[in-house]
Amino acid sequence: MKLNGFILLFIGCFTCLLMAFKSDKKPEQQNWIRVNLLGYPTHGIKVAVWASKNNEIPAQFEIIEEGTNKVVYTSGSIKNFDAYGPFNKTARLNFSDFKLKGRFFIRANGILSPLVLINHDVYKGTADFCLRYMRQQRSGFNPFLKDSCHTHDGFVLYGSKAGIKDSTHFDASGGWHDASDYLQYSTTSANATYHLLMAYRDFPQVFGDDKMDNGLDGKNGRADVLDEAKWGLDWLLKMHPKKNIMFNQLADDRDHISMRIPKEDNQYGKGFERPLYFITGEPQQRGKFMNATTGTSSTAAKFTSAFNLGATLFKDLDKNYSALLNQKGKTALKFALQKPGVTQTVSVKSPYIYAEDNWVDDLELAVASLNFQTTKSSQKTINNALFYAEKEKTTPWMEKDTAAHYQYYPFINLGHYELAKQLEGENRTKIQNYYKLGIEQVWNRAKTNAFYRGIPFIWCSNNLTVAFAMQCGWYENLTGDKQFSELEQANFDWIFGCNPWGTSMVYGLPDWGDTPTDPHSAFTHLKNYPIDGGLVDGPVYTNIYKGLIGIQLAEDDEYEAFQSDLAVYHDDYGDYSTNEPTMDGTASLIYLLAAKEAQSKPINSNKTYSLGANIRGDSTIKKISLVFTGDEFADGGEKILKTLDEEKVKASFFLTGNFYRNPKYKALIKKLKLKGHYLGPHSDRHLLYCDWNNRDSLLISKSEFDRDLNSNYAAMANFGIRKSEAGYFLPPYEWYNETIANWTKEQGIKLINFTPGTRSNADYTYPEMGKSYRSSNEIFKSITDFNDKNPSGLNGFYLLLHIGTDPRRTDKFYDRLPELIHYLKKDGYQLTRIDN
Known part of the structure; x- marks a missing residue:
C-alpha cells in the first residue's frame, strides 16, 4: 500500500510537472507584420502588410523607435482585405506620411514587425x-x-545552313552561366547585357569602380557595371562571329548530371568542348524532345539592341570597339529579319526549355535602337518600330494567370520605353497607353489582396515581379502619372520581404534580414560559398510545384506555416523551382535597384526637378534668383551691374567660355566677381546638346560634352574662379535631356535651368523673328501675371534674363530691371544668388 501510494504520489507530481511545462509553452503565432527588409526612403511610399490566421485586424498601429522604445507615430491608416494564401485576413498599413529617419519597429495588436529602416540611403x-x-x-x-x-568551347551543331560542318570548332568561351547550372543562352545573356548597359546609361551616378575588367579587385577608370556589360558583349560577339553565323545556345541539359564547381565538362562526347547550337530558324531536336522554333528573330533581335546600345555607350571610351558593335548590330538585324519568328532553346534529356513564344517585341526594340547613335531620329526607323509595337501592345503574360517557362520573354517590353522617348504627340501617347493597359491588367488582379500581388506564380515569378515594377516606373517617368506608384512599390517590397513568407528573395540582401541561405546552387551546397546578390526564382503555384520532376526537400521546411494551396516557396537546396538564382533576373534587378537608389537621394521636396535638373528652388519661401546668361553679347552688363549694386541685390551669371575669353568683357567679369555675384559655366562654345524636335536625340558625344565643359571651367580659372566654388551649371540654350543631367552629375556638379511659366527668357528676341518676338511689356506682364495667379507666386523662381542681346532688339528688357526689382521687393521677395 505504501508503494502504491508512492506511485500515485509520483504520478500526481509528474502530471503537475507536465501541466506546468504545457502552460509554459508559447501558443503558435497567428499574426505577422511583413515589411520591406531593406527599408524605405524618407519621402517614399511606405506600406507594411498585416497577415492573420485568426481573422484578427488591428484598428491602429504604432511605430516604435529602436533603442528608446518610444512610440513616435500612431495611425489608423489601415486598408482591410480578406484571405490571401495561408492567411484568413490581411491589411495594408500605410505610413507614407511618417518621414523621420532612423531604425524602428511597427507594432499592431501586440505584434512587432522586423526592423524597419527609414533614410535616404x-x-x-x-x-x-x-x-x-x-x-x-x-x-x-x-x-x-x-x-x-x-x-574549350565549343563545337557546332545544325550549322549546315551556313555551310558549317557539325563538330567544327568556334571560340565561344566567356559569358555568364545561366543559373546554378552551366548552360549559356544567347537570349538571356543578350537581355541581361542590355539591362546592365541601360542601368549605366540611366543611372551612372550610383555605380562604383572597385573592380578591374577581369572582375578582380582594383580600379580601371570605368564603372563596374559597364565592365560587366562588356563581359556580356564580348561573348555575344563570339556567338555572332560572322554575318551569316549566329548561335543560340552553348551546352544543353546534359549539364545536369551533377552539381559541381565549374571547371571543364566532358559529358558531351567531344572532350572538353560543349555544343554550340546554330540558329536555323527551324525546329531542332536532340534526344526525344523537339522545340517549336519558327524563325530567327527573337534571339538575333536581342543581339541587335545590345550591340547598338553598347556601341553608343562605348563610343567615347573605345572607338574601335564601338565601331565593331555598330557593325555587328547591323548584321544581327539582318539575321533577325531573314526569317521572322521565334527561336527556342534545345533540351536533350528533359522537357524543360525556354519556350519563348513572342518575338515582335524584340524587333521593336532592335529597330528603335537604330536611332541611338543618330543625331536626329529617322522617321522611317520610328515608323518601322511602331509597326512592331502595334503587333504586341502588352506583354501577353500580363493578361493571363499562367504561362509556360519563359514563354513571353523578356518579361517587359523594353521596346515601348525606348521608342516612346523618341516620339511626340499622339504616337507617344499611344505607346505610353500600351504600358498603362498592361499595368491595369495586372492591377485588376492585384487590387483584391493586401500584397497587391497580380503577378502569376509561374516559374521565375520574381523575374516577372522585377520587370513589372520597372514597367510601372517607366510609365510614370514617361507620363508623370503617379496612379500606379504604390503598386510599383508593392512589387519592389515583395522582393525584399513584404510577402507571405517574410523573406527577401535576394541572397545576402539585406545582411541583417531573412534571406536565402540554402539555394539550389553548387557554390553554396558544395563549398558554402556565398552567392551574394543572386535573385532566386521565387514562389510558384502549388499545382506547378507538385507536378515537377525530381524535387525533394533536403530539410524541414522553415516556411511550412506560410505555404498554401495558392503558392509555395522553399529555401531548400532540393527545390530548383523556387530557390534557384538566375543570372538574367539578377541583371534586371540591378537596373531596378539602381533606379530606386537614384530616386531615394535626398531632395528638398519643395524644390522642382525636370529631366534631372533643378528648375525651381523652395516653393514655400519668398526667394527669387535672378539668373543672367551670356555668350556673344554683353551690352547690358554695365547697366545690370549698376542696378544690382544700387538695389543691393546679388545675382547669378552663367557665361560661356567664349564670353570669359572675350577681351571686351574682361573688366566686366572682374567687377561682377568683385561685387560678390555668382559666376558659373554655360558651356564653352555654346553648343546645342539635343535635337530641338527630338529631345532624346543627342547632338554631341560624352567626350565632347566633358571637353567643352572643362574648357569652360578653364576659361573661368583665368579669373580665379575654381570649379569647387562654381558647382552649378546652366546648359546652353537652356536645352538638355536626362543624359546631359547624368553626365553633369558625373562631373560632380549640379544642373539647373530656368523656372518655366513666364516669358523672361524671351528677352533676347527681336522683331525680325516674327511670332517668337516678345516685347518688354509682354515679358514684364507675364511675370506679374504668374505671380498674381499662382498660389505660391514666384517663390523659389530662377528668373532667367540675358546680359546682352542682338542689336536688332532695341527694346532692351534690362532697362526695366530696376522696375522689376522694385516690384519683387514690394511683394516681399528676397533676391539671392543661386547657391543661397
Missing part, C-alpha cells in the same frame, strides 16, 4: 552588391574562383 550600394553574383557567374575566367572554366 537605404538602397545605396545595392545595385553594385548584386553585381557580385554576375561576376560569380562568369564563364571563361571566373574572378570569384580565380580560376578558368569552359575554355
Whole structure:
C-alpha cells in the first residue's frame, strides 16, 4: 500500500510537472507584420502588410523607435482585405506620411514587425552588391574562383545552313552561366547585357569602380557595371562571329548530371568542348524532345539592341570597339529579319526549355535602337518600330494567370520605353497607353489582396515581379502619372520581404534580414560559398510545384506555416523551382535597384526637378534668383551691374567660355566677381546638346560634352574662379535631356535651368523673328501675371534674363530691371544668388 501510494504520489507530481511545462509553452503565432527588409526612403511610399490566421485586424498601429522604445507615430491608416494564401485576413498599413529617419519597429495588436529602416540611403550600394553574383557567374575566367572554366568551347551543331560542318570548332568561351547550372543562352545573356548597359546609361551616378575588367579587385577608370556589360558583349560577339553565323545556345541539359564547381565538362562526347547550337530558324531536336522554333528573330533581335546600345555607350571610351558593335548590330538585324519568328532553346534529356513564344517585341526594340547613335531620329526607323509595337501592345503574360517557362520573354517590353522617348504627340501617347493597359491588367488582379500581388506564380515569378515594377516606373517617368506608384512599390517590397513568407528573395540582401541561405546552387551546397546578390526564382503555384520532376526537400521546411494551396516557396537546396538564382533576373534587378537608389537621394521636396535638373528652388519661401546668361553679347552688363549694386541685390551669371575669353568683357567679369555675384559655366562654345524636335536625340558625344565643359571651367580659372566654388551649371540654350543631367552629375556638379511659366527668357528676341518676338511689356506682364495667379507666386523662381542681346532688339528688357526689382521687393521677395 505504501508503494502504491508512492506511485500515485509520483504520478500526481509528474502530471503537475507536465501541466506546468504545457502552460509554459508559447501558443503558435497567428499574426505577422511583413515589411520591406531593406527599408524605405524618407519621402517614399511606405506600406507594411498585416497577415492573420485568426481573422484578427488591428484598428491602429504604432511605430516604435529602436533603442528608446518610444512610440513616435500612431495611425489608423489601415486598408482591410480578406484571405490571401495561408492567411484568413490581411491589411495594408500605410505610413507614407511618417518621414523621420532612423531604425524602428511597427507594432499592431501586440505584434512587432522586423526592423524597419527609414533614410535616404537605404538602397545605396545595392545595385553594385548584386553585381557580385554576375561576376560569380562568369564563364571563361571566373574572378570569384580565380580560376578558368569552359575554355574549350565549343563545337557546332545544325550549322549546315551556313555551310558549317557539325563538330567544327568556334571560340565561344566567356559569358555568364545561366543559373546554378552551366548552360549559356544567347537570349538571356543578350537581355541581361542590355539591362546592365541601360542601368549605366540611366543611372551612372550610383555605380562604383572597385573592380578591374577581369572582375578582380582594383580600379580601371570605368564603372563596374559597364565592365560587366562588356563581359556580356564580348561573348555575344563570339556567338555572332560572322554575318551569316549566329548561335543560340552553348551546352544543353546534359549539364545536369551533377552539381559541381565549374571547371571543364566532358559529358558531351567531344572532350572538353560543349555544343554550340546554330540558329536555323527551324525546329531542332536532340534526344526525344523537339522545340517549336519558327524563325530567327527573337534571339538575333536581342543581339541587335545590345550591340547598338553598347556601341553608343562605348563610343567615347573605345572607338574601335564601338565601331565593331555598330557593325555587328547591323548584321544581327539582318539575321533577325531573314526569317521572322521565334527561336527556342534545345533540351536533350528533359522537357524543360525556354519556350519563348513572342518575338515582335524584340524587333521593336532592335529597330528603335537604330536611332541611338543618330543625331536626329529617322522617321522611317520610328515608323518601322511602331509597326512592331502595334503587333504586341502588352506583354501577353500580363493578361493571363499562367504561362509556360519563359514563354513571353523578356518579361517587359523594353521596346515601348525606348521608342516612346523618341516620339511626340499622339504616337507617344499611344505607346505610353500600351504600358498603362498592361499595368491595369495586372492591377485588376492585384487590387483584391493586401500584397497587391497580380503577378502569376509561374516559374521565375520574381523575374516577372522585377520587370513589372520597372514597367510601372517607366510609365510614370514617361507620363508623370503617379496612379500606379504604390503598386510599383508593392512589387519592389515583395522582393525584399513584404510577402507571405517574410523573406527577401535576394541572397545576402539585406545582411541583417531573412534571406536565402540554402539555394539550389553548387557554390553554396558544395563549398558554402556565398552567392551574394543572386535573385532566386521565387514562389510558384502549388499545382506547378507538385507536378515537377525530381524535387525533394533536403530539410524541414522553415516556411511550412506560410505555404498554401495558392503558392509555395522553399529555401531548400532540393527545390530548383523556387530557390534557384538566375543570372538574367539578377541583371534586371540591378537596373531596378539602381533606379530606386537614384530616386531615394535626398531632395528638398519643395524644390522642382525636370529631366534631372533643378528648375525651381523652395516653393514655400519668398526667394527669387535672378539668373543672367551670356555668350556673344554683353551690352547690358554695365547697366545690370549698376542696378544690382544700387538695389543691393546679388545675382547669378552663367557665361560661356567664349564670353570669359572675350577681351571686351574682361573688366566686366572682374567687377561682377568683385561685387560678390555668382559666376558659373554655360558651356564653352555654346553648343546645342539635343535635337530641338527630338529631345532624346543627342547632338554631341560624352567626350565632347566633358571637353567643352572643362574648357569652360578653364576659361573661368583665368579669373580665379575654381570649379569647387562654381558647382552649378546652366546648359546652353537652356536645352538638355536626362543624359546631359547624368553626365553633369558625373562631373560632380549640379544642373539647373530656368523656372518655366513666364516669358523672361524671351528677352533676347527681336522683331525680325516674327511670332517668337516678345516685347518688354509682354515679358514684364507675364511675370506679374504668374505671380498674381499662382498660389505660391514666384517663390523659389530662377528668373532667367540675358546680359546682352542682338542689336536688332532695341527694346532692351534690362532697362526695366530696376522696375522689376522694385516690384519683387514690394511683394516681399528676397533676391539671392543661386547657391543661397
